[in-house]
Amino acid sequence: METVQSQSKNSSTDHHDHGGIFGEKTELYFAIISGFFFFLGLILSKLTPLPEWTSHSCYIAAYFFGGYYTLLEAIVKTRKGEFEIDFLMIAAAIGAAYIDSWAEGALLLFLFSLGHALEHHALNKATKSIEALGELSPKTALVRKGSTTEVVAVEDLKIDDIIIVKPNSQISADGVVIKGSSSVDQSSITGESIPIDKTAIAPNTKLPKFEEIDSSNVVYTGTLNGDNIIEVKVLKLSKDTTISRLVKMVSEVETKKSPTQLQTKKFEKWFVPAVIIMVVALSFAHLVIEETVRESLYRAISVLVASSPCALAISTPSAVLSAIARAAKKGVLIKGGRALEDLGSLRVIAFDKTGTLTEGKPRLTNIIPINGFDKNEFLEMVLDVESLSNHPLARAISKDINSEYGIENKHRSSDIQAIQGKGIRARYNGGNVFIGNVEMMKDAKITVGSEIHQQMDELLQYGNTVMLVGYNETLIGLISVMDVPRKLASQTLARLKKIGIKQMIMLTGDHQRVGDSIAKQIGLTDAKGNLLPEDKVKAIEELQKNNTKVAMVGDGVNDAPAMAISTVGIAMGAAGSDVALETADVALMSDKIQSLPFVIGLSRESRRIIKQNLWISMGVVALLVPATIFGFANIGVAVAIHEGSTLVVVLNALRLLRYDLKE
The missing domain is CATH 2.70.150.10 (Calcium-transporting ATPase, cytoplasmic transduction domain A)
Incomplete structure (x- = not known):
């Protein structure tokens, strides 16, 4: 039930910051203890000859633990003149106790408090994300x-x-x-x-x-x-500073309410007062029709219980929990029902490039010896010289030559010198080796012909960083490195397109030509380069015009503001920064981008099941309320239908535990 989610999110700040005897998880433990006492009471009353007071004691304990936080929130809201679902649940539980239906009241409070606690458990995201950002500086x-x-x-x-x-x-x-x-x-x-x-x-x-x-x-x-x-x-x-601006951006968007919260607020505003007015009116029915005061109260309490059935309280949380458990088995962490719900309505996804669509580290992509130079000798020379440098590109080149070509370093180089902005030079086998850009070759009086320039331009168009290699006064070849696409990136994007994602766009701090090249290779619809964090936020806001729901997939701190402002922020887990994980609504824990189509499909299925559950539970309300008003159903029938509908919605929700994306 969206109302439960909305209520928990809105009211969590009223009491949740105070913690409890079990710390932050006190509310969750109280809900579990309530369930324990409820089931213990049920076993004692149905399966043992023990006196009735033993099971009653258990139900009273279940009432205390299940109703504690619900009552606190109901009091806070009532003082503000707001009568919400918490108030209705407490009233229904008291009514159930009054007509001696302790078990039903305990079950109501247990299920409601469990749903509430699990929603609260995913909170404090805003403060954590801001703390994580601050720690970067x-x-x-x-x-x-x-x-x-x-x-x-x-x-x-x-x-x-x-x-x-x-x-x-x-x-x-x-x-x-x-x-x-x-x-x-x-x-x-x-x-x-x-x-x-x-x-x-x-x-x-x-x-x-x-x-x-x-x-x-x-x-x-x-x-x-x-x-x-x-x-x-x-x-x-x-x-x-830039970091401080990121903190400000994240904190601003974290405080904005979601459309779902606003919608459920509207629902609560009329539903709860309407039920309260109806119950109060029915309590005085004996003044209008011929019946006793007790009969009027009995009917009123029956209607109150009928208006707050277990099925309605558990319909959404059970589906959400099943979907989240299924996602966790697949290495995906979904932070709460809102994120799960929003995933299913996505039509646009924005991706960061580095570490998300690409591997996040430079790889050696081209080795081109020229002027008749032997490839193995060329590789030996490059490895020998680059292995003396600590530059990240040099380390990447050395590693790839060694692992992919099996070339061993023979340590023939010496006197390495890094020339900032140009490259490196060293002595090798009695000669001078130069590895760097065109400027470096000019300084070394090495001619770079028009054909080589053309070849370099082609490689640059595909997003490569190109380095020329000279020996003494001769150009002997060129090498290139780039951050290459993940192996399954293009396959994943094709699958996303197949399941209905209309637009997939890359937002990157890298050059536009690098973005365009990667986009072309893996099948993106668009790419925007040279973006700072605030530019990514603007790009997301642009995509969100006309109420379009947009997901942002990233792994870095620079993605945090864009992830926070997007409908759903999705973090790549293993490579992701702490702040990206804290800000994100969804984290791909195993760092597998191929999990995206699965989790979107799971969300769509869970939305469908939530709708079914709400129809079932609201249908029960629509059936039971008039039935109890006109005396067609007594409290026993109402409770039997409650428990039956609860079982139906829970079993329906449990189907999500077996969900898998069809090919």
């Missing part, structure tokens, strides 16, 4: 003060402070590099798969606005410096 910075240095808290940094960033450490502020050069892994902010070379801005340069400074000179808070020491001039205060 370093807590201190090393600031240059004249000829000395001092460690200061990042909150105390001022504009124009000079911070020193040591090798392999996090950068403490958004700013511009003024001394040194290094490669910086900024995947946590932009999603770029390959570390970016950063160089110092020219001395005495008049700085434009932060957004207009060349990206090769700018660094961000929380990104990871490479192997060299750099000095950075602080251009943004701690509260204005």
